[in-house]
Amino acid sequence: AIPLVIAISTTLGARNGLLVRDRRGLEEARNLDIVVFDKTGTLTMGEHRVVQTVTDKSIGNEEALRLAAAVERDSEHPIARALQKSAEAIGVEIPRSQNFRAIPGQGVQAQVEGREIQVGGPSLLKNNNLNIPKEFNEAAIHFGESGQAAIYLVEGEKILAVFAIADAIRPESYEAIHNLHQLGIQSAMLTGDSEAVAETVAKELDINLVFAQVLPEDKAKKVQDLQKQGKRVAMVGDGVNDAPALVTADVGIAIGAGTDVAVEAGDVVLVRSDPRDVPRIVTLSKASYRKMN
Numbered sequence: 658a659i660p661l662v663i664a665i666s667t668t669l670g671a672r673n674g675l676l677v678r679d680r681r682g683l684e685e686a687r688n689l690d691i692v693v694f695d696k697t698g699t700l701t702m703g704e705h706r707v708v709q710t711v712t713d714k715s716i717g718n719e720e721a722l723r724l725a726a727a728v729e730r731d732s733e734h735p736i737a738r739a740l741q742k743s744a745e746a747i748g749v750e751i752p753r754s755q756n757f758r759a760i761p762g763q764g765v766q767a768q769v770e771g772r773e774i775q776v777g778g779p780s781l782l783k784n785n786n787l788n789i790p791k792e793f794n795e796a797a798i799h800f801g802e803s804g805q806a807a808i809y810l811v812e813g814e815k816i817l818a819v820f821a822i823a824d825a826i827r828p829e830s831y832e833a834i835h836n837l838h839q840l841g842i843q844s845a846m847l848t849g850d851s852e853a854v855a856e857t858v859a860k861e862l863d864i865n866l867v868f869a870q871v872l873p874e875d876k877a878k879k880v881q882d883l884q885k886q887g888k889r890v891a892m893v894g895d896g897v898n899d900a901p902a903l904v905t906a907d908v909g910i911a912i913g914a915g916t917d918v919a920v921e922a923g924d925v926v927l928v929r930s931d932p933r934d935v936p937r938i939v940t941l942s943k944a945s946y947r948k949m950n
């Protein structure tokens with residue numbers, strides 16, 4: 658038989674917009690020391706927009722967007738969608754590309770009209786040992802200070818353009834972090850995005866710990882590192898990349914609007930995709946399990 662207190666907590670969960678997939682996760686939530694949030698799509702909306710374009714003298718804004726969108730055609734990354742939408746919005750025809758390849762945690766590459774084009778973040782430049790010309794570097798620093806990602810368009814060894822890509826913070830994230838701190842639980846942010854963007858967003862939300870430029874395969878390891886320090890860790894995420902970390906964490910919390918892979922890896926699913934439901938889980942866990950041991 659299902660103990661009454663668990664039956665009640667599951668019902669309460671449903672009533673509070675939580676899908677409890679593994680009750681042990683809900684039970685553990687009362688003991689948490691730290692909650693690690695994925696940034697993109699979890700603390701932010703995950704709906705990216707191109708807000709500025711800076712190009713080399715050899716190329717205009719339209720041409721830069723056209724080439725970038727062509728390479729991003731076959732990518733489902735939120736940054737790819739932003740570039741595609743912006744190119745569509747100015748009405749340019751987006752050519753097909755050849756030999757598309759995604760470089761996880763860095764960007765994408767393909768041939769467009771016989772040209773070798775890459776599109777990606779700072780780690781793409783770093784891994785290819787590309788020098789950033791002064792005007793692009795200054796633009797990128799400025800973008801980072803505004804919490805916008807700098808995404809580069811590269812042909813061969815040459816940087817042709819940098820796009821500022823913005824992703825708005827979910828308004829509910831402020832209260833989510835504040836309420837966790839009130840419960841005596843620390844907050845952390847884990848992202849593949851650059852230091853500059855990660856630091857800006859973390860500062861804005863008052864997040865305690867930041868792990869930036871983390872490769873997809875290293876996300877679970879960051880959770881393990883915290884566990885080795887004796888902390889009980891919850892992970893909150895929405896992406897395919899987050900699934901191993903969700904499974905590794907003591908409590909895996911998936912964003913309901915996230916990918917199926919993430920939802921299936923979570924102990925608890927936030928049906929409303931509202932990060933404020935994370936501190937609510939802790940409160941619910943404390944109320945439901947207090948009398949059990």
Ligand code: ADP
Pocket residue numbers: 696697729732734736737761762763764765776777778779780806808847848849850851871872873896898
């Ligand atoms: P996150 O979703 O946390 O940003 P990812 O591992 O998906 O983590 O991406 C890490 C970084 O790699 C991105 O912030 C971006 O700089 C770059 N990147 C990844 N995929 C793409 C893409 N399709 N187009 C451009 N940049 C990309």
Ligand code: MG
Pocket residue numbers: 695696697698699894895896
């Ligand atoms: Mg994400």
